[in-house]
Amino acid sequence: MNLRAASAIAMKDLKTAFRSRMVIVPILITPLVMIAVLPLALFLGLHSTGTAGINGLDMMMKNFPGGLPFADQKRAAVFLAINYLFPAFFLLIPVMAASILGAASFVSEKEHRTLETLFYAPVGLREIFLAKAVGTFIPAYLVTLLSFLIFGAVVDVSGWLMFHEILFPNLKWILVIAWVSPAVTILAIMFMVLISSRVQTSQEAQQMVTFIVIPFVLLLVGQTTGLFMLSEWLLLLGGAGIFGLDAWLFLIATRHFIPEKML
């Protein structure tokens, strides 16, 4: 492995990605809304109006299988939001970050015809592929981790003020961050590589991202309707399943990442 060249490729990808407003704006704004604005709105909403004002939560409370573990309406609402609603939201952050950075790394090189330049360099195809995949994974996962920390701070400070207890993190969140998030980050990257062999422009690629977001939206719907709930077991198994899917897609993606398909 030509580490020097591989790290040069990864660094170059980062540099070009973070110079593009198309990349940086959605990567910063979307998580910020999910991790700071939404939880703050939840706590402020509960503080001023009680639970009635928050529609989705109302429904979740009614539909929660087996009844809620808290008698206090506010505490129950926060419990539901933190354990079931936000984890599903949160998984959208690595998916979004990885697909935007992946598009910048793979599709935009194809679009701007710089991929051929890389192919002419004395760097193996597999090295280019891995450099770009790892170079996408690291910043995407960093965005997720950073979001996790900010979310934790917001929830804990608000929770302390409202209930005088530390609500976060718990086992479920640790599974979300350390197990499921890396798996979906890789999933989004592999998906992007496969897309990049089929589309010509970043715009087309962004449209295809909708497909990978759909399962996570369904997860969210599942939570609010009580159809199925995110348990620790579900996260553990789901994560393993996604890792398995990652491995399979990795094999397919490496076969697609050849000049014949990418130029």
Place this chain on the structure above:
Amino acid sequence: MSVIVAENLSRTFGPGRYAVRDAGFEIAEGAVFGFLGPNGAGKTTTVRLLNGILTPTSGKASVFGFDSVRSAGKIHEICGVLTETAGLYESLSGLDNLMFQGSLYGLSHGDARSRSNELLRRFDLTDADDKPVKKWSTGMKKKLALARALLLRPKALFLDEPTSGLDPESASLVNVMVARMAREEGVTVFLCTHQLKYAEEICTEYGLISRGSIIAAGSAVKLAEGMDASLRLCLRGKNLPADIGLEEDSSGVSRIVVRNDAESAALIRRAINGGAEIYEARLHRASLEELYFHYQKRFAEKTTDLDQMLPGGAR
């Protein structure tokens, strides 16, 4: 010694759709090989095949003895490539583009910087070297792409239309530079172009390609030998003999096809002995442009004949 070799090289995209068909040529070290043909003739595909970016459907190619399929990495280490399809990083500066290329080839940071600056100076790009390349003019981008191809002091250079989009000054600079590298540093140059005027100035050998097939190859002299009427005696004067087959054009110059110098001398002597007054006499060799069109036309005629012979146009 031949350093770039193609043997029966073919590449199809889809069944029966040849981009390159049975191409064969040998290019000597230090030669400037002009690869000439219209758009879509298969020039870029040939460059990709020689560099192992594409795999041939049949036949083989090698560069400095390295097989294009098995040792593509070795070829990439010693070759510089400029193609219209291999772009620059538009959001990076000129210097960053070159530095990145240097790091891909394992140059140390310091070496990459000094070599990059040297090339930016040589191509007169120092004023803009910190601005992102997307703000540069087409000509500047072209020069940067050429600088990038030269960064690692390649033993062979593949240049795909290096002078298109350049102003005459820059095109001339590029031409002089390429010729000097071949002459002084022994760099072998594979030059794809349809700017025949520039090609004629610097190329030592030619390959003509049309619809994926090599239709003629060799030095200008060899190409001329294959063309009837490639040498003409041009005479301007009074009382030129009428019986030797001279054809006069509107500018008052009379021409006749000759085979060699001796024949031309004999004709001049005969005219003078016959009482002609000669103001000007010169031998006109077919220009590259004339040779090019001659071979392209002949090939087109041959393939149309073939098309007509085979019902349904199947070839």
